[in-house]
Structures are given as structure tokens and as C-alpha cells.
Amino acid sequence: MTDLLVALSIAVVGGVVADSASASVVSCDPCVDRTKVRLAVVDHGVRGADVFWDAMDVAIHQGAKDVNVNLTHSSATENAGLDNDAIFERMSSEIEELCGGGGGGGKATVDGVLVTLPDPSVLEALETCDENGIPVVAFNAGIDLAKSAGYLFFGQNATDAGYEAGSALASINGTEKFCCINHAPGVDTLIKRCEGMVSGISSTVETYRIFEVVVGLGNCTAWTETVHDMCRNGDDGNWSTVGLFVAGANHDCAVEFLREYPDAHAAFSDVSEYMYDGVRDGLNILFGIDQQAYLQGYLPFSFLTLAVTNGQVVGNDVIMTGPHLVTAPPDANAEECAANAYAVCDDEGDHAAPISTDFSPASRSLRRSFDGFHQVVIAAGGFAVAIVGGYVLAN
Numbered sequence: 001m002t003d004l005l006v007a008l009s010i011a012v013v014g015g016v017v018a019d020s021a022s023a024s025v026v027s028c029d030p031c032v033d034r035t036k037v038r039l040a041v042v043d044h045g046v047r048g049a050d051v052f053w054d055a056m057d058v059a060i061h062q063g064a065k066d067v068n069v070n071l072t073h074s075s076a077t078e079n080a081g082l083d084n085d086a087i088f089e090r091m092s093s094e095i096e097e098l099c100g101g102g103g104g105g106g107k108a109t110v111d112g113v114l115v116t117l118p119d120p121s122v123l124e125a126l127e128t129c130d131e132n133g134i135p136v137v138a139f140n141a142g143i144d145l146a147k148s149a150g151y152l153f154f155g156q157n158a159t160d161a162g163y164e165a166g167s168a169l170a171s172i173n174g175t176e177k178f179c180c181i182n183h184a185p186g187v188d189t190l191i192k193r194c195e196g197m198v199s200g201i202s203s204t205v206e207t208y209r210i211f212e213v214v215v216g217l218g219n220c221t222a223w224t225e226t227v228h229d230m231c232r233n234g235d236d237g238n239w240s241t242v243g244l245f246v247a248g249a250n251h252d253c254a255v256e257f258l259r260e261y262p263d264a265h266a267a268f269s270d271v272s273e274y275m276y277d278g279v280r281d282g283l284n285i286l287f288g289i290d291q292q293a294y295l296q297g298y299l300p301f302s303f304l305t306l307a308v309t310n311g312q313v314v315g316n317d318v319i320m321t322g323p324h325l326v327t328a329p330p331d332a333n334a335e336e337c338a339a340n341a342y343a344v345c346d347d348e349g350d351h352a353a354p355i356s357t358d359f360s361p362a363s364r365s366l367r368r369s370f371d372g373f374h375q376v377v378i379a380a381g382g383f384a385v386a387i388v389g390g391y392v393l394a395n
Contacts, residue, residue, distance in 0.1 A: 059297030117142020162196025169243030
């Protein structure tokens with residue numbers, strides 16, 4: 001019995017060592033196995049009510065699939081129904097747990113993090129990742145916060161985008177009242193868009209009135225009432241003197257509003273089918289400011305994966321995806337591609353099914369199954385060899 005216990009003890013150690021050796025992310029003997037790279041995305045987007053983030057999700061998951069890594073993206077489902085402060089708190093807690101702090105028990109469960117920085121509190125949470133040597137890349141929100149922390153950022157300069165909107169609206173003869181319509185007050189990106197609008201207006205005209213109008217997502221009736229009450233110019237509601245900057249989301253509500261008040265002028269942050277329909281119908285839409293969200297969600301994965309596996313990073317601090325001013329709808333083919341969020345065909349050439357938030361790349365399913373079987377075989381072999389060896393040594 002003693003001989004058997006000695007043999008089993010040696011087997012356990014041998015099996016663990018064999019399994020640990022096969023699980024190294026950065027091992028290049030004989031090659032890097034990206035299926036073992038664990039990347040997480042933590043963002044402030046709200047799905048369902050904001051089509052911008054629904055489309056962004058497709059890019060995020062396609063990017064992870066194409067680089068062949070494991071992806072965790074819980075924020076895609078957990079932000080709905082939360083106010084901004086609650087979203088920031090949830091993001092911070094998740095980051096700390098992923099990188100080995102908080103509820104993670106001191107052990108990181110991820111090799112790299114892609115994150116939006118809508119608030120300084122999120123940046124503070126990333127200190128746990130820095131302390132544990134986990135690479136971080138930022139996207140979409142928080143360009144200045146990312147630069148201050150030394151993180152590579154993918155996105156546009158929101159202040160520049162707002163400046164373009166304000167300057168263009170102020171250049172229209174007779175406009176004197178301006179509204180920055182904000183669906184996410186407190187979010188860094190929206191703050192900077194509205195600040196940029198103020199700068200654009202003040203650099204163009206001397207006399208003006210500017211209001212920030214806070215609206216909700218999804219309810220166009222409430223949206224219209226709020227914008228009408230805050231932005232109309234005088235008791236007679238002279239909308240020809242009003243310039244609206246739709247600072248993000250709610251394009252359907254904004255186009256509906258412009259149909260009811262066609263004398264108003266508007267610039268849109270981002271682009272959409274709703275905006276294109278409004279332009280085709282001759283509404284006073286100056287342009288949409290395209291930040292190329294697909295690039296923001298897709299591109300970071302190759303950079304973050306190489307930082308994890310190769311220890312290599314680019315010297316840039318920002319990869320600019322915008323702003324691009326879109327003054328006319330694209331052709332039918334380009335619009336269809338955008339409407340489908342540039343969905344990629346599957347291996348048989350068929351249209352790929354929508355990607356869920358718990359997505360595991362199909363191309364890795366066999367490899368991951370084999371990896372599991374391979375590790376079991378290694379462990380079993382370690383047990384068998386160690387039992388025999390232990391028995392021989394003991395006798």
C-alpha cells in the first residue's frame with residue numbers, strides 16, 4: 001500500500017507538470033497556440049436600444065474569431081437597465097476581477113483587456129491589470145484618458161467631431177440657437193462632443209445660445225417632447241434658426257422630429273439607415289460623422305493578441321478611425337453591407353448567423369476538443385509512467 005501511495009503521489013505531480021507545460025500562452029515550442037489566449041472586452045455600451053453597439057458587437061466577435069482567441073464579453077448583456085454610474089461601477093468591478101483583484105482571489109483570468117474609458121473610475125480599475133502585467137488596449141471612449149495611462153486607443157477624437165458639427169451648423173445663415181442632444185450624460189465621449197460643438201460655434205459666430213438637451217433611449221415621443229420644449233426658438237417656434245447636433249444614437253427619433261419640424265437643421269454623430277433615409281427625403285441633415293465603429297471593434301484584436309503572445313506593441317498612441325463627414329448615402333451594395341454589420345460568410349460560403357455574446361469560434365471547436373483530449377492523455381500517461389516508476393523505485 002505504501003508503494004502504491006508513493007507511486008500515486010509521483011503520478012499526480014507528473015500529471016500537473018505535464019498539464020501546466022501544455023497551457024503556456026506565450027510558448028513558441030513549436031508554435032504559439034492562440035486558442036489559449038484569453039481576451040476580455042469591457043465596455044459601457046447598452047444593447048438593444050442603441051443600434052451602434054449592436055453593430056459593434058459583430059465587429060468585436062468577428063475580430064476575436066479571426067485572430068482565433070478565446071473571448072469574454074459579459075458587458076454585452078449586463079449594461080441594460082443601468083444608469084451611467086452603475087455601468088461605470090460594474091465595469092470597474094469586472095476589470096479588477098478579470099485582472100486578479102477584487103473577487104478574483106488574486107488570480108487573473110484573462111491575458112489581455114480591450115476596454116472603453118467613459119469615466120476616470122474605469123481607468124483607476126485598470127491599475128490592477130498594469131500591476132499584473134496584463135496588456136490593455138482602449139477603444140471608442142476616453143482618448144485622453146487612454147493617452148494619460150499609455151494605452152493604445154482605437155477611435156476618433158470626440159472633440160474634433162463636435163467641432164465639425166458646431167462649425168457647420170453655425171455657418172448656416174440665421175441660426176442662433178443650438179442644441180447638443182445627449183443620450184448619455186456623464187460619459188466622456190458625449191461630454192467632449194458637446195464641448196467640441198461649443199468650440200465650433202464660438203469660432204464661427206459671435207452671438208449664439210447653446211443648450212445641452214438630455215434625452216433617453218428608444219422612446220421617440222418623449223424624445224420629441226424634450227427637444228421641442230428645450231430647443232424651439234421663441235413662442236412661435238421658428239425652427240429655421242435652430243441647429244441640432246444629434247450627438248449619438250436615437251437617429252430614428254431625430255429623423256422623425258425633422259419630418260415634423262422640417263425647417264430645423266441637424267448634424268448627426270454616426271451614420272445609419274434612418275439618417276440616409278432622411279437625406280434622401282431632402283431633410284436638412286448636413287452630414288453624419290462616421291467614426292467607423294467596425295474598425296474600432298475589429299482592429300484591436302490583432303494588436304492585443306500580439307502584445308500577449310509576442311510582447312510587441314506599436315509606437316502609436318492613437319489609431320484614428322474618424323471623424324469622417326458623410327454627406328450622402330452610400331450605394332445600395334455598401335449600404336446593405338453596413339446594415340448587415342459586414343457579416344462574414346461561414347466556412348461553406350453561406351451567410352454567417354448572428355454571433356451571440358457567448359460565442360466560441362467554430363473554427364476552434366475541434367482544436368479545443370483535441371486540446372482537452374490531448375491534456376487528458378498527457379496526464380494519464382504521467383500517471384501510468386509514474387506508477388510503474390514509483391513501484392520500481394520502491395522495490
